[in-house]
Amino acid sequence: MKRIVNIICSDKSLYAGSILIGIIIIFSLTGPFLSPYNYSSQNLSEALQSPSISHPLGTDYYGRDVLARIMHGGQITLGIALLATTIAVLIGMTIGLISAFVGGWLDRILMRLVDIMLGFPKLFIILLVIGMGYSSIGLIILFLAIFSWMEIARIVRSEVLVIKEQLYIKSAEAIGLRRRRIIFIHILPNVMGTIIVSSVLLISTLILIESSISFLGLGVQPPNASWGTILTEGRIDPIGTWWISVFSGIFIIAAIIGFNLIGDGLRNILDPKFTGNS
């Protein structure tokens, strides 16, 4: 634990990003227990109140407390982004590794598949399917994952192709280690840094995409709310009810900045030649 703290403190952007994301996560997870309001209980007599002491971030059209909704929305938004990223990284890593190791026609087919997937207008497809009425959080996660593993696969493939030819892999072969062991113990850790950095950056991309879908009304459906859903509720009168969109927007921006900072910081830290504040 102390070691992790030391590592985080050794890079400024990692430090800032971790604190930002840490606050957002704690806020989203513990908030709903501390807040006197429920994110979905309506109270029309208190509708559209601007920020006050009893409702620090105001209330929306149905009199729901915006703060409670943002806390709940954080769980949904971050949950979707993290799960989708995990699935995307697993798919991408597997395909990248297979592509680099098997090579030949399989490599060609998989890489053309990546090209095709990258050429797909992913927002359009997601909107089309969800617009047909099949919207659920599980489906959103699946879609986001299916349309975002390609960069990871490409990165893993190209990194593995380089590392595979390094002398230390030859010497591991000369020691007589099995192929599986060489892949998982000697090659994968060398790629891990790049994978971690790009997956952290992927989280922020996915937060943005999920928010856009939800903003269009096709993402997370009521009674659940994500930051994108809350953002869209302020759309009817953006000046008069500014607090609804502004506060949820601030959280989206803060989360994205936070993950990008962590990504940048990790890029420095994960280089084994990195030795502190240099």
Next chain:
Amino acid sequence: MSLLTVENLSVINSSSGRSISILKNISFSLNSGETLAVIGETGSGKSMLCRSIIGLLPPCFSCSGNICYTSSDNTKTSIISAEESDLLNIRGKEIGVVFQEAVASLNPVIRCGKQITDVLYVKSKIDKNKAAKQARKLLETVGLSEPERIFHAYPHQLSGGMAQRVALALAIAGEPQLLIADEPSSSLDSISKKYYLNLLNRLKQENNLTLILVTHDVDEALSFADNILVLYAGNISEYGKTGEIQKAPAHPYTKALLNIAHALKENDLPTPIPGEISSLTNPPSGCRFHPRCPKAQDICRLKEPSSIDISDYHSVRCFFPADTM
């Protein structure tokens, strides 16, 4: 007892559409406990020879001939035709290799100690704690003065000499009978070089190692090896007992190399061998050394010399071997 026998080994690279002969008709044998020095210029095929012995040539290279290795339990394995699973048991456990660039041969993201522990764990099938203990011992064995620090260090934190020792520890972790050292000292300064060679000598005696030392330092080969094999452009120029070769080199190339080594020792200006090493992609006709040979005649340009036995343990490939009697 012969540990390793190589007969008519030829290696051909056919990656660029046409076949390039990298090694041609290499034959030698190595007895248990002996040291063989392979000397030759850059590009003479020394490293490819090492790689064929452990069956690790890149896929575009094809091997013909026979490499026969006798394991410690007296089973003979033909490296060229062996199954991958048999080779896995030979590599590391029977034959260890130290590569030229030690720092590059260690995995940059794994601590040195863990790399050695891992090999011990896989190869000797002992539990991790025991393996870690043995790894520390190995680091001491290879003469590292701070084994505990090196154990926890990443390869980039080591100096070239230290990394070379760690690489050696890694190679002998599986307790091989045969150690192939591919130019182990070429990246070291002269003092570390001396220490390193002494260390190799000590390990050889303690563990009864058989050693193939690939080097381009003739002096090192003369002082260290029982047998010497001189490679020129993928061909054996001369092969024999060190003493005989040192006293009476038969091949003009060997002679030139010895003269240079002698001059360097006496701090004289050495006489360089004229010309450049012949290219493997476009080898000269006949004897591959003839464009640079002071004794070349017409026949050298037309025909390839075959191997002539000068004595029981000394053979040369030359039409005009120096008078050895």
